[in-house]
Amino acid sequence: MRIILLAHTPDPERAIATAARLCYSPSGAVELAEKMTDAEVKKLIKFIVASGHHSTIEHASFTFAIEGISRACTHQLVRHRLASYNQQSQRYVKFDQNLSFIVPPEIEKNPEAKDLFIELQGEIMRTYCQLLELGILAEDARYVLPNAAESKIIVTMNARELFHFFTLRTCERAQWEIREMAWKMLNMVRPLCSTVFENAGPYCFRGPCPEGKFKCARPPKKSEMYETAY
DSSP states (O other): OEEEEEEEOSSHHHHHHHHHHHTTOSSOHHHHHHHOOHHHHHHHHHHHHHHTOGGGGGGOEEEEEEEEEEHHHHHHHTTOOSSEEEEOOTTTOOOTTOOOBOOOHHHHTOHHHHHHHHHHHHHHHHHHHHHHHTTOOHHHHGGGOOTTBEEEEEEEEEHHHHHHHHHHHSSTTSOHHHHHHHHHHHHHHTTTSTTTTTTOSSGGGTSOOTTGGGSOSSOOOHHHHTTTOO
């Protein structure tokens, strides 16, 4: 899995603080942004996060390029609707023999299961290529491709949606692949937006776990996860 932070709002927390201050000030946005000290920005962000007035957090956005993930993972990712996506098309891209497959860890560590998995993926690719050779359009040949097929996607989320995404997808109950992706993304944005994402992560980082009987026997600790996770 490879994730690149392609772009983000310049000085994201100052942009957020400026939007919040503008609501109650006769001054213009540029003046407010220039006059606030770093300490004032941090203090205001802490108040915004604690008070639940999160609309201003939406003024900071982050764009990621994500490669080496499965179609199974992207199907979960795009369920987060408050985001923008562009994904490598299986309709227009002919993969021939250069399509990779994501092997789940549980299969990877079981030699017999891995052999079965690799054998099946090979058969799928042979069938896919034969369909292309028979003149079948890629948009129809793709119907044989599995959830394990590697994909590439670009996603843009604002900071508010990212916080929600991290809450759900860094949880130990999240599926392993999207959980790994979420932790990588979180560790990329925390240095840039440290006050907003100070306590970002699963529910248990901020209060009681809502998972009931499914909650972890040993919840992860912030010190164990931030920067060291994945």
